Amino acid sequence: MVGRLCGQCGGSGHGRPWARVGDQPVHVSWSRSAGHLLTAMSFSRPVGVDVESLEVAVPAWPLADALAMGEVVTSAAEFVRLWVAKEAILKAHGVGLAEPMSGLRLAEFEGDLRELEAPRGLVAALALL
Template identity: 40%
Template sequence: MPLADGQLQLGPVRCAWRPYRHGRPAEPLVREWLSGELGTAAAALEIHRTEHGRPHLGAPHADWDASWSHSGEGLLMALAQGLRVGIDLELRRPRPKAGVLAERFFAPEEAAALAAMPDALREPAFVRLWCAKEAVLKAHGQGLSFGLHRLAFELEGEEWRLEACDPALGTPADWTLRTFRPAPDYLATVAWRARWT
């Protein structure tokens, strides 16, 4: 369902949607939203980057975690306290190479499950799986460079459930994922887990 007034609460994670123009820096829009959520002037909000480019908030908001993703003309942001959070947004569009990408980058069982689907279902299932994987990897902090094959999902009905993952990600039981439609023609997944010690 689309976000009412651009905001959505998914368990402990706050999400927000903003219109976005491709090629424009997203961080000023994110900073504006975060400043309102955290009660801090946008200019005073500290946003740092890890060596892998993952954003994290500085003092006095270091216990909060933020993630954002843009696709098409949309920007989706997530914020949570005491958790690691990752979010991915995808615009619905033709993906003629979805099968090739799945074979090359996904776990073999995932690629096989996608290949066995009727043509009409394969592309939407690929996008749902891509969103889920990318949300977890963004929360983890290394993004796609960590390897899409290092976490494996199993199809249950129309939903993908995290079945196995590299020990660096913790265990599948550590993760909570929610897939939703923040706006017409968009799909998103937000993933979160307790912070690593």
């Protein structure tokens, strides 16, 4: 069984994805960009994933919304990698973009974070709490 549930309004048409296999809850996350879909599931730990297109992302996102105090990026690709990593972490926490990325410092994240192989022009990450 799979679905979505918004933690703010309780709606099922949007919000954090959920799944069950029999009586066991399964942590799930998904993201899509440029015609690609990335999914992850875990029976034991909260999981979050994000995938973004370098072409679409860079001109559209404000730098100040993503960077915590002291974080610096020196290229557009580095900015997208930072964004994707932070969004994956926020999804694993169940809040997604409802929480500001600027409040999250990558250097302080204590879970597992991996940049994933992705098709050319895409950046992808997986976070496990």
